[in-house]
Amino acid sequence: MPPPADIVKVAIEWPGANAQLIEIDQKKPLSSIIREVCDGWSLSGSDQFALRYADGPQLYITEQSRGEIKNGTILRLAISPTRAARQLLERIQSHGMDARLEALKELAKLSADATFATEFINMDGIAVLARLVESGTHFGEMLAFTLTAFLELMDHGIVSWDLISLSFIKQIAGYVNQPMVDVSILQRSLAILESMVLNSHSLYHRVAQEITVGQLIAHLQVNRTAPENNVASCSSSSCHLPVLLCTCRSNQEIQTYAIALINALFLKAPEDRRQEEHSNPLDLQLTPVLQLDRRIEHVRGQRSEEMASTLAQKHLRSIILNHIIRGNRPIKAEMAHQLYVLQVLTFNLLEERMMTKMDPSDQAQRDVIFELRRIAFDGDNDPNSSTEKRKAMYTKDYKMLGFTNHINPAMDFTQTPPGMLALDNMLYLAKVHQDTYIRIVLENSSREDKHECPFGRCAIELTKMLCEILQVGELPNEGCNDYHPMFFTHDRAWEEFFCVCIQLFNKTWKEMRATSEDFNKVMQVVREQITRALAMKPTSLDQLKSKLRGLSYSEILRLRQSERMSQDDFQSPPIIELRERIQPEILELIKQQRLNRLCEGSCFRKIGNRRRQEKFWFCRLSLNHKVLHYGDLEEPPQGEVPFELLTDKIPVADIKSVVTGKDCPHMKEKSTLKQNKEVVELAFSILYDPDEALNFIAPNKYEYCIWTDGLCALLGREMSSDLTRSDLDTLISMEMKLRLLDLENITIPEAPPPVPKEPSTYNFTYHYG
DSSP: OOOOTTEEEEEEEOTTSOOEEEEEETTSOHHHHHHHHHHHTTOOOGGGEEEEESSTTOOBOOTTTGGGOOTTOEEEEEEOHHHHHHHHHHHHTSSOHHHHHHHHHHHHHHTTOHHHHHHHHHTTHHHHHHHHHHHTOOOHHHHHHHHHHHHHHHHTTSSOGGGOOHHHHHHHHHHHHOTTOOHHHHHHHHHHHHHHHHHOHHHHHHHHHHOOHHHHHGGGTOOOOOOTTOTTOTTSTTOOSOGGGOTTSOHHHHHHHHHHHHHHHHHHSOHHHHTTTTOOTTOOOOSOSSOSSHHHHHHHHTTHHHHHTTGGGTTHHHHHIIIIITSSSOOOHHHHHHHHHHHHHHHHTTHHHHTOOOOTTOHHHHHHHHHHHHHHHTSOOOTTSOHHHHHHHHHHHHHHTTOSOSSOGGGGGOSTTTTHHHHHHHHHHHHHSHHHHHHHHHHHHTSOGGGOOOHHHHHHHHHHHHHHHTTTTOOOOTTOOOOOGGGGSOTTHHHHHHHHHHHHHHHHHHHHTOOGGGHHHHHHHHHHHHHHHHHTOOSSHHHHHHHHHTSOHHHHHHHHHHHHHSTTTOOOHHHHHHHHHHHHHHHHHHHHHHHHHHHHOEEEEEOOSSGGGOEEEEEEEOTTSSEEEEEEESSOOSSOOOGGGOOEEEEGGGEEEEEEGGGSHHHHSGGGTTOOHHHHHTEEEEEETTTEEEEEEOSSHHHHHHHHHHHHHHTTOOOOOHHHHHHHHHHHHHHHHHHTGGGTTOOOOSSOOOOOOOOSOOOOOOOOO
């Protein structure tokens, strides 16, 4: 009988005593169980004790968590959380430095337990730890364990971070700003500052006054490691710190914490300061990249003083690229996540322009469109021409530029997204890659009207699509590590990315021989080309171009067809039914091929006690599939061996079974026990009446599969070799492709169409005339 569901069998330990094997009744109060355990060891005052897990984090067991105890769990009787918290608090405030250090070590270990943390915090323990930090008298291990315990206690969310004093913040910031602070202390200080910024709006301002991005950059360049003899090493049995806080980690952990703090400062910055003090740490500007006249330059000049505070961030992108992405250490998961967060927050700065509509009455904005026309068509035409003539000329040029509204192209930028961001991208292309811009415009203006690729419409829709792909304006996803190294390789990565993609769009348009009616189809193909290329994680923009060149329209069609026919993605009921109908036919075809090969016969090696005794023998199946003929040969045959030379035979009807590998009789003999694994894998035997066996060692894996499959087919058994599975997949895939060839680009319904109702009568008549 299985034990009752409410009974859990566990072992309970106590130092210096034999473990107790007991059954815990989950219906009984936990205090009663602890009392019984204490009575077993003659311990008084059971209310001063509690149960903890002996392994792992060694958490306390409470009435709420006791349901997680499993059969076979090892528990430990320990002093209660209240008693432990009181004792540790007293030892921490003692005058003996050794006793204080040991207490802080134990506190760092216990603080991860929410039950203990609640008791310790209720005794004003956090204030005690804060005073120890503010005093500035603790260093080395003692300070590291103090900061670890403080962070663990605060992370439970029991008390608010707003209670932290300014002097505490200054002290923690001082550890970060010190040039040669211990690695363990630096890691914990960065983590504490990050938690402050993320959990308190008021603390953000205080931390931002003490720490700048420029100061954090220094921690991305130094090479530090924790001391080998550090007692908090995670490779040591004495390490009681959380994995993310242990001090035996490499330099990448310091870089990770530094970038995490940069991300926190950037994420929690007020909207006005996000564009000023913390504007774009990777130098991806939001405003139009190249201004047209001094009026716009004057507007930007008003912000020069505000941007001065961010000059220290100027080289952040190149530092991350050279010291982290291209460093000599592989990128770990947490670092990849922080780089992803930084990438998302950087691109989110584009949201303002993406959601800004163009004002058709703004002359400065209209001048940008005029500049696009001027660059494309090489300056103004006759300035003395009449107004009506210039309007007609402008309308013609704007049509050639591919704007939807030929008369007032400013109206094309009133839709958000992409808003003014599309105009910024177009202007960057025209100014920085002028030859490419002119080639695209003139190339399409010389085509027939129905085949021209409208540059303006393409740029606007492409900008919108890129915003969707890179999720501009969305918050980072927790646990996502999808960062792209190439966006850290250029100061204008967003604009350069657009320039690469607009050329791809033009190339794909030509490959598809598209017309204006095919615009959406081309957009779908381009989206697929970009997403597939990004999935390959190109390390630079040049590598992105190379990946995109390999993803031509014809290659996309091939990939679509291949994926459509793959078993994993081909799960619609009609296709599954078609596959099931085809499979028996294909299996019969494979069976006939195997039997035909057996009829041709094969030469096998005969193993004797010595190599000089090695001979060959030949075996083949009769044409009527009823007899196996075999016989010895002096040397391998050069052609077909006639049946007359094969003196021995076995009727197929006498075959009882086919065995392989170690189950073969000749693989069990002492003389062959030392055969290597490859020989064993090629061995098979035919067992036939009365108790005889015909033993084979195939010359290669292919012949092994052919013969074992063929023999199984003769006996009416399933052919299960790797060769059969491979042939089956290949032949079914080819057959299905042939049968579905006429259904390309046609959606196959999940269910058959309904059967129409029967007619009221069956009196059908035909009229001839």
